[in-house]
Amino acid sequence: MEITSEQTKYTLDESRIPKAWYNIAADLPVPPAPVLHPGTLQPIGPDDLAPLFPMSIIAQEVTTDREVEIPDPVRDVYRLWRPTPLYRARRLEAALDLPDDIRIFYKYEGTSPAGSHKPNTAVAQAFYNKEAGVKRITTETGAGQWGSALAMACAFYGIELKVYMVKVSYEQKPYRRSLMETWGATCVPSPSPDTNAGRQILAEHPDSTGSLGIAISEAVEDAATRDDTKYSLGSVLNHVLLHQTVIGEEALEQIAMADAWPDVIVGCVGGGSNFAGLTFPFVREKLKGKDVRIVATEPAACPTLTRGVYAYDFGDTAKLTPLVKMHTLGHGFVPAGIHAGGLRYHGAAPLVSLLLDQGLIEAKAVRQNPTFAAAIIFARSEGIPPAPESAHAIRVAIDEALAARERGEAKTILFGLSGHGHFDLSAYDAYLAGNLVDYEHPQEAIDEALHALPTV
């Protein structure tokens, strides 16, 4: 393919790592719904969260300050991989035979040592826990991106970590466990015999392959019942999304270096932290009057945003967590075993859900096989084999480009490449062998899960 000599990679010096995280709560058109206590169904206060999180993180969860300063020690760790590059996907454009006025950019977070955007919040959370004197943390992980990131962060701060990993992923991706252990963490398959929640599931369903909802129940129970232990979550909550906004702040600066502005931004959504991290700073600009479409993509096998409802629900299966108002398929929903493990969650971040409800963003579901087809096109043109999660954004970015070509429109597209697929090659194997299924849940299954929503 013939490539022009325009710039490919927009890099920033480490001095350009943002000095503050952006808190979209300061700019919301309507206030977020309060978080409710799972027992009383009344709004909770900071003290209710204290068994799980240090006070500094609870303060970030509820702050309405527009900017939250990034502590220098956290920026010091960010320098190991930040700022991350913004790419003009010139080789992908050529592979798609796009005209000159259709341009694709992507912000790549796979340059972090853990291979995804997750360390942006893992490092911040480990730092605040260390400051609070916490010696041990528990968490859950799906495909393993989050568990790996937190294992690395805990290694930096000398904090003990126990990871409850969804069993189906634990077995599909054994090297994720090795990676966590290399960084010094302990990783067990969930449901595990180590918690009441796990034992109960195992008693009822000895062959359970687990789910994020179950693994969250285990990690929360472990932290809540031990004085020396706090809990850490890799997505969904406000402070997690906050920490990820370094992605979008850098991207804003880099897209300006390219003398461009995106007509459309695409990001994949599991819990929503990668999507929020890239897009919230652009939403801020949109609220100031800039024109931009923002598209959240999700798997058709777990269509939280496109087929779920906007309602109060639990974050976990065992109903241990507070209730949050979010797009949800119901806390009992068990998504099909697609390879994008990071997108197999029944809910979506309250802040992302609110933006969808307000019409500030759109949502689109894509199936597994077309997603991997896009991943292969991307790997063979841009070189990077994407994580299956990120490939959902690639699929929609390609579809946007092809639709613009069809209509003869100029278009600038920006998407988030949240991570590489080095630990997901069994999924590529299955795709190339023609063994992937395009799971889509019948409406009855979704209706049934929605019936179990709590009455608030």
Next chain:
Amino acid sequence: MEITSEQTKYTLDESRIPKAWYNIAADLPVPPAPVLHPGTLQPIGPDDLAPLFPMSIIAQEVTTDREVEIPDPVRDVYRLWRPTPLYRARRLEAALDLPDDIRIFYKYEGTSPAGSHKPNTAVAQAFYNKEAGVKRITTETGAGQWGSALAMACAFYGIELKVYMVKVSYEQKPYRRSLMETWGATCVPSPSPDTNAGRQILAEHPDSTGSLGIAISEAVEDAATRDDTKYSLGSVLNHVLLHQTVIGEEALEQIAMADAWPDVIVGCVGGGSNFAGLTFPFVREKLKGKDVRIVATEPAACPTLTRGVYAYDFGDTAKLTPLVKMHTLGHGFVPAGIHAGGLRYHGAAPLVSLLLDQGLIEAKAVRQNPTFAAAIIFARSEGIPPAPESAHAIRVAIDEALAARERGEAKTILFGLSGHGHFDLSAYDAYLAGNLVDYEHPQEAIDEALHALPTV
């Protein structure tokens, strides 16, 4: 650990990608020994190599020009990951409790999509083959770093690729095959039934786990016997080392940004391309009078530079390749099955061997367990789990730092981190479980292999 706020990462804009490769042949104190025909034992000419390589590559193999211009289309592809970062290993320094005047820097090549330095030459070789109208390429790979890199490069240029992968690695690292297939290549375990060389080995040793020497025989035979096919090698040869010098040219610029000069540079050697790429531009400065020690590290299980001889030998087991003068353990030497598959080669690049013979560089062998111990220290401080090959350089860099602290000396150390270990986690697993063996070959085994050296 407490970290000061000094700079961590020295990044260059893509405009700083070198415009020329550096050819050390122009500056050698003695001319390199001629390459000999395996049949006649007479010096070979370009025509003898024509069945295997396009003429443009053969010309680079023998040129004495000091600078070889990098074609713009190759620089265009380099922009996907180059310039690579140079790091000040501040967190490793803190973990080792080093005083302020002992500094460690590393040049990191794992940011390439294939995860190592190998794409620097893979892309160049694929480009020249494409220019020459070549439709199909064969190669061998050990741990898979090279095969992956060439698979990616061939995807960019639409060239068919067949990779003969050393069987023990093919079985240890199945995801390397998946990665190559994701980029569109075919990968078979070697020895294979697809070539005479492979069939002969299988007939004599049906359980052979293979070796780089055997895999080279297969790939060379395949290319030499098909008109539409050329062969590509990932190390050892002059043109391969030439292409890698972008590493050292960038590092020279970056270490100057840090206002530093290395007292010692450390790189691991299998065939020698990563080591040469980083160090040859510094050897050029050394020949001009700059003071710097340069240390090549290798596994004690394959001690080519420290226990081999400087003599003419074949590059492969089946004696199909030309004879080159190099440090060698004998073409029949089968190294123990250590996890650093990329360092399991009986010989070393002629240019690296000549520099060792001339006293311009030193060599040091390290054992497997201390090497992985260094890898863990590095992963838990700097975040990056290194490739087992690269960990050999980390081990010696740490030893240099600790020795300097012992002696109360100031010291600036630069090492090459040639790749990450994302596809080597089974090795970490084995190390953490205490299952790694510190292989070291008895002198008789080495003597026996050396007896088989050809008489020239």
